[in-house]
Amino acid sequence: YGGAPVASDPMWGYFTSIAGQDGEVDAEELQRCLTQANFTGSYAPFSLETCRIMIAMLDRDFTGKMGFSEFKELLVAMNGWKQNFVMFDRDRSGTVEPHEMSQAITTMGYRLSPQALNGILKRYSKNGRIFFDDYVACCVKLRALTENFRRRDQMQQGAVTFQYDDFILCTMAL
Amino acid sequence: YGGAPVASDPMWGYFTSIAGQDGEVDAEELQRCLTQANFTGSYAPFSLETCRIMIAMLDRDFTGKMGFSEFKELLVAMNGWKQNFVMFDRDRSGTVEPHEMSQAITTMGYRLSPQALNGILKRYSKNGRIFFDDYVACCVKLRALTENFRRRDQMQQGAVTFQYDDFILCTMAL
Ligand SMILES: [Ca+2]
Ligand SMILES: [Ca+2]
Ligand SMILES: [Ca+2]
Numbered sequence: 253y254g255g256a257p258v259a260s261d262p263m264w265g266y267f268t269s270i271a272g273q274d275g276e277v278d279a280e281e282l283q284r285c286l287t288q289a290n291f292t293g294s295y296a297p298f299s300l301e302t303c304r305i306m307i308a309m310l311d312r313d314f315t316g317k318m319g320f321s322e323f324k325e326l327l328v329a330m331n332g333w334k335q336n337f338v339m340f341d342r343d344r345s346g347t348v349e350p351h352e353m354s355q356a357i358t359t360m361g362y363r364l365s366p367q368a369l370n371g372i373l374k375r376y377s378k379n380g381r382i383f384f385d386d387y388v389a390c391c392v393k394l395r396a397l398t399e400n401f402r403r404r405d406q407m408q409q410g411a412v413t414f415q416y417d418d419f420i421l422c423t424m425a426l
Numbered sequence: 427y428g429g430a431p432v433a434s435d436p437m438w439g440y441f442t443s444i445a446g447q448d449g450e451v452d453a454e455e456l457q458r459c460l461t462q463a464n465f466t467g468s469y470a471p472f473s474l475e476t477c478r479i480m481i482a483m484l485d486r487d488f489t490g491k492m493g494f495s496e497f498k499e500l501l502v503a504m505n506g507w508k509q510n511f512v513m514f515d516r517d518r519s520g521t522v523e524p525h526e527m528s529q530a531i532t533t534m535g536y537r538l539s540p541q542a543l544n545g546i547l548k549r550y551s552k553n554g555r556i557f558f559d560d561y562v563a564c565c566v567k568l569r570a571l572t573e574n575f576r577r578r579d580q581m582q583q584g585a586v587t588f589q590y591d592d593f594i595l596c597t598m599a600l
Contacts (some may be wrong), residue, residue: 280552301475304549314541316548367488368595374490375478375599378454390598397597401590413587416575421542423571423597424564425549 263289263327267320276317279304285323291330295346295384302389308425309396333391336360337384347381353390362394393426437463437501441494450491453478459497465504469520469558476563482599483570507565510534511558521555527564536568567600 266289270281277285283303292298298306310322318326336359338344340352348356350373357369364372372394376386400422404412414422440463444455451459457477466472472480484496492500510533512518514526522530524547531543538546546568550560574596578586588596 314545365591368591371488371595371599401593410590411587413585416584417539417542419575421545425545
């Protein structure tokens, strides 16, 4: 998988000990890896559901597994989202308000209609607040769907014609 | 919401006692309702995640809630899926094999490429088997995505041109 990792990479140990011989992790192994590395800190560990979406986001060959280079790509994105979340969650309660989540999405550069934003906020809230796990699930999904869309929007017209099978392929795993 | 329900409807009691004054349930209330009615029987109760997708499937006005008539529509679909699942899960272990899930999807009338099917099976498996909760989540999502697609495919050509915002609206809540 593209060159030996630097020995000083603190995640390398966690990753390889869990990945085993094939050098890749599935969703359950990814969950274990992120939990052992205490990635979520004072927040609750990631649900298996969120880990599945993380895998799907980077799983361009549809094997359901993730290698170390994809894992590092995931961590880069997640560190950004975590910083954003911690900034909004000032009292460290582990939740942010829907309007803060809405600001965060806009800050990330997504331009969405109020209707689309509203649908997202409803979907990822529990009792009117958004937990870190759901926040990350939302960020992962939004990024993956947007990438799938952009990759097909070669003229950058903001419109893509999907065949049914391709539409299902782009959306069901997320 | 469209006429008084017949008093003999066994789900009416569960639904109204949980829905409260607004006559609608959110994802947490739907989970409680299905658990109290013991809908899953010997299988584990539905996860909150699956209940969120159930709400999103029928939530045409994006309120994040479900009325009794939508709830009954959900139950009709779910009874069909449950019968299918029980048929395949002969030993009542609570899981089916991926190839059985693949047969079930085909039986439901979906025509998908091996690649799309494979992506779905990977996504909803745990240790190579599919639990009832994930099976239902998969059925709900596949039905909702297919309906969203069909509603836009008015010429029935199997192809739809999506604007970015509409694509996100159709997919993020599921
Ligand atoms: Ca892979
Ligand atoms: Ca907070
Ligand atoms: Ca509604």
